[in-house]
Amino acid sequence: MKLTTIYSHLRNDLSTIENDLEKTIEAQHSILQDASIQLLKAGGKRIRPVFVLLSAQFGKYDVDRVKKAAVALELIHMASLVHDDVIDDASLRRGKSTIKAQYDNRVAMYTGDYIFARSLEYITYLNNLEAHRVLSGAIMEMCLGEIEQIKEQYDLNQNLRDYFRRIKRKTALLISVSCELGALAGDTDPHVQRQLKQFGYYVGMAFQITDDILDFTSTEKQLGKPAGGDLQQGNITLPVFFAMKDPAFKERLESVFKNQPISQSVMEGLIREINDMGAIAESKEISDRYLKKAFRALEELPDNRAKRSLKQIAEYIGRRNY
Numbered sequence: 001m002k003l004t005t006i007y008s009h010l011r012n013d014l015s016t017i018e019n020d021l022e023k024t025i026e027a028q029h030s031i032l033q034d035a036s037i038q039l040l041k042a043g044g045k046r047i048r049p050v051f052v053l054l055s056a057q058f059g060k061y062d063v064d065r066v067k068k069a070a071v072a073l074e075l076i077h078m079a080s081l082v083h084d085d086v087i088d089d090a091s092l093r094r095g096k097s098t099i100k101a102q103y104d105n106r107v108a109m110y111t112g113d114y115i116f117a118r119s120l121e122y123i124t125y126l127n128n129l130e131a132h133r134v135l136s137g138a139i140m141e142m143c144l145g146e147i148e149q150i151k152e153q154y155d156l157n158q159n160l161r162d163y164f165r166r167i168k169r170k171t172a173l174l175i176s177v178s179c180e181l182g183a184l185a186g187d188t189d190p191h192v193q194r195q196l197k198q199f200g201y202y203v204g205m206a207f208q209i210t211d212d213i214l215d216f217t218s219t220e221k222q223l224g225k226p227a228g229g230d231l232q233q234g235n236i237t238l239p240v241f242f243a244m245k246d247p248a249f250k251e252r253l254e255s256v257f258k259n260q261p262i263s264q265s266v267m268e269g270l271i272r273e274i275n276d277m278g279a280i281a282e283s284k285e286i287s288d289r290y291l292k293k294a295f296r297a298l299e300e301l302p303d304n305r306a307k308r309s310l311k312q313i314a315e316y317i318g319r320r321n322y
Contacts, residue, residue: 006312007050013063017049020071024118035099035111039078048073048178055182055196057306068126069181075119080142082112088233131184138177145169154234154257156250160241172204195297202294203314209287210317212237216274228267242279291318
């Protein structure tokens with residue numbers, strides 16, 4: 001089953017959100033306008049708006065109210081991608097040229113800043129003080145996660161706790177907040193809000209770990225960017241942590257990092273080693289543990305279509321191969 005099939009009943013509401021995204025990023029300056037639209041048209045799973053919509057369905061569902069949280073969250077995600085591409089010096093995203101590649105770093109940074117600002121403006125239309133607090137807190141944590149990633153690049157002596165904290169801030173938090181804000185916009189019971197927030201966190205952790213696995217198991221065509229890109233940038237992900245349990249591999253990796261730039265043949269060799277050492281299977285096991293926790297968080301929620309859809313999405317995340 002395709003991911004979009006799971007939430008096909010939300011098609012009209014997602015179309016409303018897509019239209020609002022396009023209106024929200026309109027800018028008077030032509031370059032800013034073109035860069036923002038380019039990012040929007042590059043597409044994406046829109047998984048965060050989906051989590052917002054489904055979470056709101058445990059309460060009083062009003063798409064005109066709920067979309068305010070959904071649009072604001074997707075704008076934050078879009079802005080963070082623009083900034084990520086500058087930090088990573090990435091030329092491709094989803095198989096298309098990044099804004100920094102099409103223009104330059106300055107245009108990309110200001111485009112990201114502009115979209116962040118529009119997100120904060122848009123959330124004000126949701127008259128809920130707690131929602132504003134949650135959203136601003138998420139932005140601060142995401143920034144901390146990005147700084148941690150920069151600080152820990154090429155550091156082979158970091159530990160697993162550093163990794164889990166980093167992916168929580170970079171990825172899991174925004175998915176958790178998507179569920180939490182959806183619940184707030186739907187005026188759900190506080191217990192339901194807590195369970196949905198937990199569900200989003202666990203799914204977000206599994207989502208990022210799966211992404212980190214796919215970076216070593218998928219092709220450039222599937223990823224829309226070069227395979228092994230995270231390791232090329234010096235980002236130590238879960239499969240690498242497990243591979244480094246072999247001192248010989250860690251020693252080789254240390255030598256590779258000292259002799260920049262890393263050639264394509266060397267990178268391909270490292271990817272083969274990581275795949276052959278059982279590191280992928282160990283990482284998958286950790287992802288599955290987070291998914292089991294996500295399913296347990298759902299168990300306490302009322303049984304409805306939204307709950308079934310959330311479970312199916314979590315299952316899809318666990319088995320996706322690109």
